[in-house]
Amino acid sequence: MRNLFAAFAVLFLAATTFGAGITKKPYGKMPDGTAIEEYTLTNKSGMTMKVITYGGIVTELHVPDKDGKLADVCLGCSSLEEYREGHPYFGAITGRVANRIAKGKFTLDGKEYTLATNNGANHLHGGKVGFDKVVWTAKSDEGETQQALRLYYKSNDGEEGYPGNLKVSVLYVLTDSNSWMIEYSAVTDKATPINLTQHAYFNLAGHASGTIHDHVVTIHADKYTPGDETLIPTGKIEPVKGTPFDFTEPTAIGKRIKEIKADPVGYDLNYVLREEKVASTTKPVATVTEPKSGRVMKVLTSEPGVQFYTGNFLDGKQKGKGGVKYPQYGGFCLETQHYPDSINQKTFPSIVLEPGKTYVHRTVYSFSTVK
């Protein structure tokens, strides 16, 4: 009888540990007392994603390897205090306009706007208090085959210098087929630029596994938008062929990284994605494979560009999860988005959202394995 109970207890434990669903717990408090929540989404195969309402940050993403062993593949901090002390956008929602706006200035409908500048003379990732640093409200939805978390934020007219009251919603879905799907949507009451993305840093060997030089990357882009030394696009669109930026064939990140002429050295550029891949629900715009673990990540998106960034600014000083110090090239980002400085570049696809229209951006990070 006792054994039977013991067996039952073990079974129950297994079910609660690996059962699909969503749990929620307090993560800390903002200085004004606002409570920050942490949501844990778990799917049927045990893949787990943790999200906090501060910045919509994905703090952990546990993904199986070729033997079914889980590892946390996203870089991050250990606590709200550490995130608030400052970090390079680990796992965060970035906006109102992700990436750079030259000198923080643009003209829309004949009016000049001046934004907060926070990257030398330029505006980066929404400004001093971008969407990565605000508190989102969340609503969770447990499903039969997927777990969903919807985050909401209202950005007021004039916030960081942007026009219009903007209502933003970001939906994170963890499916039983090991996909992390994201749907961003927004409406405004005045024309405004908008370009939302997710700034997750991935290391498919595990977040504390050193550099990502061995990861093999394919990006379906024949062209890119070259930038000046502050990474503001020159406005030209140039071929990747014959440059270290060519990832049209699977190539290890570390193979040509030293050939890049930049300070710091590394990938930090926007790719012009092949049109036939954009908005495809089956054809990824990028694929990354980590040979040792066999983990594969495919990226599908509705957006025309992707910023490929290899953690060039990481320097071993940033406090990471569990006391880890992330080295330079300790993670990579594939930030699906419109091109940098689009609001000032008339030849780039427009990022202006008009009242009465809805901004929609869909991206999927889909995980699988190879032996």
Ligand code: GLA
């Ligand atoms: C983006 C930018 C990089 C850098 C990181 C954050 O990827 O393109 O230049 O600013 O964000 O450190």
